[in-house]
Amino acid sequence: MGKPEFLSRPSHPRWGEFVIESTIRVLAFSSIGFVILIFFFLVREGIPIFWEISPENLFGTRWYPTFGLFGTLPLILGSLLVTVTAILIALPLGVATAVFVREVAPNWAREILKPMIEILAGIPSVVLGFFGMTVVAPLVREVLGAPTGLTAFTGALILAYMALPTIISVAEDALDAVPKSYRDAGLAMGATQWQTIWRVVVPAARSGIVTAVMLGLGRAIGETMAVMMVTGNAARMPLTLDSLFRPVRTMTATIAAEMGEVAQGSVHYHALFGIGIILFVITFIINAMAAVTIFKKPRRGGLR
Amino acid sequence: MINRYQVQRLGFILLGVISLIVVLPILFVVGNIVVQGIGAINWEFLTAMPHGGMKEGGIFPAIVGTLLLVLGTAVVAIPVGIGGAIYLAEYARDTFWTRTLRLAIINLAGVPSVVYGLFGLGLFVLFLQFGTSVLAGSLTLAIMTLPVIISTAEEALRAVPGEFRLVSASLGGTRWQGIRHIVLPQALPGIITGIILGLLRAAGETAPILFTAAAFYLPRIPRSLLEPTMALPYHLYVISTQVPGMPPRVQYGTALVLLTIVLSMNAVAAIIRSYFRRRREW
Numbered sequence: 001m002g003k004p005e006f007l008s009r010p011s012h013p014r015w016g017e018f019v020i021e022s023t024i025r026v027l028a029f030s031s032i033g034f035v036i037l038i039f040f041f042l043v044r045e046g047i048p049i050f051w052e053i054s055p056e057n058l059f060g061t062r063w064y065p066t067f068g069l070f071g072t073l074p075l076i077l078g079s080l081l082v083t084v085t086a087i088l089i090a091l092p093l094g095v096a097t098a099v100f101v102r103e104v105a106p107n108w109a110r111e112i113l114k115p116m117i118e119i120l121a122g123i124p125s126v127v128l129g130f131f132g133m134t135v136v137a138p139l140v141r142e143v144l145g146a147p148t149g150l151t152a153f154t155g156a157l158i159l160a161y162m163a164l165p166t167i168i169s170v171a172e173d174a175l176d177a178v179p180k181s182y183r184d185a186g187l188a189m190g191a192t193q194w195q196t197i198w199r200v201v202v203p204a205a206r207s208g209i210v211t212a213v214m215l216g217l218g219r220a221i222g223e224t225m226a227v228m229m230v231t232g233n234a235a236r237m238p239l240t241l242d243s244l245f246r247p248v249r250t251m252t253a254t255i256a257a258e259m260g261e262v263a264q265g266s267v268h269y270h271a272l273f274g275i276g277i278i279l280f281v282i283t284f285i286i287n288a289m290a291a292v293t294i295f296k297k298p299r300r301g302g303l304r
Numbered sequence: 305m306i307n308r309y310q311v312q313r314l315g316f317i318l319l320g321v322i323s324l325i326v327v328l329p330i331l332f333v334v335g336n337i338v339v340q341g342i343g344a345i346n347w348e349f350l351t352a353m354p355h356g357g358m359k360e361g362g363i364f365p366a367i368v369g370t371l372l373l374v375l376g377t378a379v380v381a382i383p384v385g386i387g388g389a390i391y392l393a394e395y396a397r398d399t400f401w402t403r404t405l406r407l408a409i410i411n412l413a414g415v416p417s418v419v420y421g422l423f424g425l426g427l428f429v430l431f432l433q434f435g436t437s438v439l440a441g442s443l444t445l446a447i448m449t450l451p452v453i454i455s456t457a458e459e460a461l462r463a464v465p466g467e468f469r470l471v472s473a474s475l476g477g478t479r480w481q482g483i484r485h486i487v488l489p490q491a492l493p494g495i496i497t498g499i500i501l502g503l504l505r506a507a508g509e510t511a512p513i514l515f516t517a518a519a520f521y522l523p524r525i526p527r528s529l530l531e532p533t534m535a536l537p538y539h540l541y542v543i544s545t546q547v548p549g550m551p552p553r554v555q556y557g558t559a560l561v562l563l564t565i566v567l568s569m570n571a572v573a574a575i576i577r578s579y580f581r582r583r584r585e586w
Contacts, residue, residue: 020480024395027387031454032408034447038415041426097326100319113323115574120330122570124508125417126537127559130544131333134552164326194312215414222416224511225537229545252418252511259422259515264430276422280415287414291407 042280046273053267058274063235063249065258070271072251072278074237078152079250081238082231083221085156086163090220091213093160094167095202098212101168102175103197121165129229132158137230144245150232152248158226163216170215174208175201207293214290218283221252228253251275334567337559344557353523358543359551361523363558368525369438369533370507370565373517376442376529377449377506382499384446385453389495392454393461394483413451417511420448424516439529441517445506452502460494461487465586493580497573504569508562510537520546536562 049058053070060071101113132154140157141149178201186196202209232247235254255272262268306314352362388409396402424444434440464487472482488495510518519532520542526533540558543550 014478017478017480021395024387024391027384028391028396029401029405030384031388031412031450032405034450035408035411037427038419038423038447041423041431042419045422045426093322093326096319096322100316100323104316104319105323109320109323113327116327116330118570118574119334119567122504122508122566123330123333124510124537124562124566126508126510126541127337127563128333130540130555130559131336133544134555135336161326161329168326192308192312194315195308218414222414222419224416224418225541229541252416255418255422256511256514259425273422273426276419280419283414283416283419284411287411288407291410 039280042273042277046270046275046277049267049270049274052270058271061237063254065262065268065271068267070267072271072275074235075249075251075254075275076278077238078231078235078248079221079252081243081248082152082155082159082227082250083217085153085244086159086220087213087217089156089160090163090167090216094164094212094216095171095209097164098168098171098175099197099202102172103193103201117165117168120161125162125223125226126229128158128162129226132226132230146245148232148247150230150247151245152231152238153244155227155231155248155250156244158230159220159223162223162226163220166219167212167216170212171205171209174205174212177208178204211290211293214286214293218286218290221286222279222283224252224256228256233257251279255279334563337556337563340552341556341558341560344553345560349557350561354521355523358521358547359549359554363534363536363539363561365523365525366534366536366539366558367561369517369519369535370537370562372438372526372533373441373445373513373535374503374507376438377445378499378503380443380446381449381453381502381506385450385499385502386457386495388450388454389457389461390483390488393458394479394487409451409454412447413455415448417448417509418514420444420512421514421516423447424512429516435530436515436517436519436532437530438517438526438533441513441533441535442529444512444516445509448509448512449502449506452505453498456498456501457491457495460491460498463494464490468586490586493576497577500569500573500576504566504573507569508537508566510535510541513538536565 049070053068057068057070059073060069061073062069062071063074097113097117101110105113133150136157137149137154139149140146140151140154144151182200182204183196186200187193191199227250231250231253233249233253234247235249236246238244238246238248255275258268259272262272349362350367351364353364354366355361392402392405396405421444424440428434428440428443429436432440434443468486468490469482472486473479477485513535517532517535518538519534522532522534536558540555540562543558544555
C-alpha cells in the first residue's frame with residue numbers, strides 16, 4: 001500500500017483515537033481466536049476416540065457404528081475419490097473458461113459469462129444436491145444402465161461445477177497478473193495469439209493456476225449437502241475400478257447424516273468429531289499451501 | 305495440413321464451446337427449478353404453516369427462520385468483519401502477527417461447512433448451553449461469513465486512493481477521522497457488496513445449522529433466540545431426502561423460494577457494484 005510514512009504514526013495521540021484503534025485491533029484479531037476455538041472444540045469433543053478404540057479399528061476398512069466398527073478408511077478414500085474426480089473434471093473446464101474470458105472472448109460474451117459464473121457461485125449447495133437427485137442421478141443411471149444413479153461420479157460431477165467459480169476466478173486473476181509485455185513479446189516473435197496464450201501466458205500464470213486448483217480442492221473436499229444427497233452414502237472401500245460408478249460415502253456426508261442420531265459423549269459421537277478433526281487438518285494444510293503462493297510476491301520483471 | 309492460423313481459429317472455437325459447457329448447465333439448473341417450482345408458488349405457500357406431514361400448507365416458518373438466521377448473522381458478522389477489514393487495510397503493517405491473521409482468515413474461509421456445524425455444536429449448543437437455537441445457529445453462521453466480509457471489505461478500502469487519506473491528514477484530521485469521514489464513505493458500496501455476498505452464503509448453507517439451529521418440523525415462529533427454527537435450506541433437504549412420498553411440486557417450490565432469495569441478493573450486490581463503479585469520482 002502506497003501510504004505516506006507519516007500517516008503510519010498517530011498524529012494526535014488522543015483517547016478516542018486510542019479506544020477506537022484498540023477496538024478495531026481486537027475485532028480483527030478475533031479471527032485468529034476463532035480458528036483456535038474451532039480447533040480446540042473439535043479436539044475437545046473428538047480426541048477421546050483415539051484411545052477409546054484401537055488404531056486398527058479407527059483406520060480399518062469397515063464403518064459400522066452399530067457394531068462398534070469405526071474404520072474411517074472407506075470414508076477418507078470416498079472423499080478422495082469424489083474430490084479428485086471432481087477436480088479432474090473442473091480443472092480443464094475452469095482453465096479453458098478463464099483463458100476464454102480473459103484472453104479471447106469478445107466483450108459481449110464476457111458480459112454474459114461472468115454473471116453466469118457468479119450465479120453458479122451463489123446457488124446453495126442443497127439446491128444443487130436436489131437438482132442432482134432429481135435430474136442428474138436418473139440421467140446417470142440410464143446412461144450407465146446401473147441399478148442406481150446415486151454414485152461417486154454423480155457427486156464428482158456436481159462438485160466439479162461447485163468448484164468451477166473458485167477455479168475460474170482465481171485462474172482469471174492469475175492470467176490478469178501476467179504483464180502485457182509478455183504477450184507483446186510473444187506476438188512480436190511471430191507467434192499467433194493461440195501460441196502465445198499456451199506457451200507464454202499460461203505458463204507464466206502457472207503458480208496462480210496451482211493456487212486455483214488448491215482452493216477448488218479445499219472447497220470440494222469440504223462440500224457436504226450436495227455430496228450427501230447424490231453419492232448414495234454406502235460406506236464401502238472404493239478399491240475396484242468400477243467404484244466411481246457405485247455409491248460411495250464421504251467424510252462430510254458421514255458427519256452430517258449421523259450426528260443427529262448419536263448420544264452426546266458416546267464413542268460414535270467422538271468418532272464423528274474425530275472425522276471433523278481429520279477434515280479440519282486436511283483443509284488447513286491445503287489452504288495454508290494455497291496461502292503460501294498467494295503471499296509470495298510475483299518476482300517477474302518487465303513493464304506492466 | 306492446416307496452418308497455425310487455422311489451428312488458432314479451431315482453438316478459439318474449442319474454448320468457446322467449453323465455456324458453453326460450463327454455462328449451459330447453470331441455465332438449465334435455474335430454468336428447471338423455475339419452471340417446475342413456479343406452479344407451487346401462491347400466497348398460501350408463502351404465508352401458511354406446513355401441515356399434513358409437511359405435504360400440504362406452506363413454508364412460512366422456514367422462510368421466517370432463514371430471515372432470522374441471516375439477521376442474527378448480520379448483527380455479529382458485520383461489525384466484526386468491518387473492524388477486521390479496517391485493521392488490515394488501514395492500520396496493519398507487515399508483521400508476523402498480521403501475516404498470522406491473514407493465514408487465519410484464509411483458513412476460516414476454507415473450513416468445511418459441516419466442521420462449522422460441529423464447532424457450533426461443541427461451543428454454542430453444548431458448552432455455552434444455548435441449545436439448538438437461533439442464537440447458536442446465527443453465531444456459527446456469523447463466524448463462517450466473516451472471511452467473506454473481511455476480504456471483500458478490505459479490497460474496497462484498499463481501492464480508495466492514498467491521496468484521500470493524505471488530504472484528510474493535511475487538514476489536521478486524525479487517522480480515525482480520515483477513515484471515518486473520508487475512506488469509509490468512499491468504500492461503502494464495496495463493503496455493502498461484500499456484506500451481501502457473505503449473508504447470501506449464510507442464507508443458503510445447511511450443514512452449519514444442521515446440529516445448531518434447525519428443526520425438522522416446527523410449525524410456528526420461534527418465540528425467542530433460544531428456540532430452534534425451521535430454515536429453507538434444511539427444509540429442502542428434509543423434504544427431498546427424509547420424507548417419503550413428498551409431492552415434487554412442494555420440493556421444487558421450496559427450492560425456487562430459496563433460489564429466489566439468494567439470487568436476488570446476488571443481483572442487488574451486482575447492481576450496487578456496477579452503479580457506484582460508474583458514479584465513482586476517482
